[in-house]
Amino acid sequence: MIRYSFLTPADAEKINLDDLDSLVAQLTASPVKHNLTSFRRFLNQPRLFQLAAFADQHLVGLASLFVVRKIEVKAGLIEGVVVDKKYRRQGIGTKMMKMLIEKARQVGVKHLDLTSHPSRVAANRLYRRLGFHPRQTNLYRLDLS
Template sequence: MEYKTATLEHLPAIVRLLAEDELGASRERFEDPLPEEYRTAFAKIQQQSGNSIVVAVHDEDVIGCLQLTIIPGLSRLGMTRGQIEGVRVDSRYRSQGIGEALLRHAIETAREMDCQLIQLTTDKSRKSAHHFYEKLGFVASHEGMKLAIDNYIS
């Protein structure tokens, strides 16, 4: 298995992984051709320094992915942190260490980019994911919140 920064040719496989997920099934659209929104979003990720999609590739097939964003900050004496999102492993390859290896690769990449902290969010309903992240040393130290901009009352 090798890890690569995703290119446009990997995009359909990434969207497939996002849509294959039980939560993603209701919010993603894996179609041929892909909705243009995915191409637009991918282009924005590629243009933003410190933001990338990492894919795990086995025999030319994308079998896992995640998004790693490097976030410079002022708090904690100017600490740089890595944000991991969208972790997915092809259902045919789960429980084989792919997710762990992919996360370890992302953590090492973040370390090389001078990050002192890695953070991620995971849906409260994903109990097995919580256990998986805890095994890797992640601690549920904060309570996260989200706001859909359409619901914002100004």
């Protein structure tokens, strides 16, 4: 059975950091390895709702909701949606997204934004199935590293 919970900074030490690193590596081509301090610091952000999915004691899914108070509206940004390879296609991604959408509604978020590269077929299907639609806008980044 899969258990879902929103993590607090105090939960950091209950999470196996190898499970965490393995999930992050499935999300990005340039993964960062976490230690207890860096993970606790990540969880300690005031406007973050960090959802986790567990199978037994193992972390098998992650999804983040960042709430942003823009000048005109309270908005939400969904990031870091990932399910461990061995647990995909069991509805975990859908369940986490639905929980984040519900949380966003509860805290008064007016819309949710996310980005997903077209090559991420499963993710794009998942988001569209839940009602997300593409917006006509340019996505910019200034690299400061």
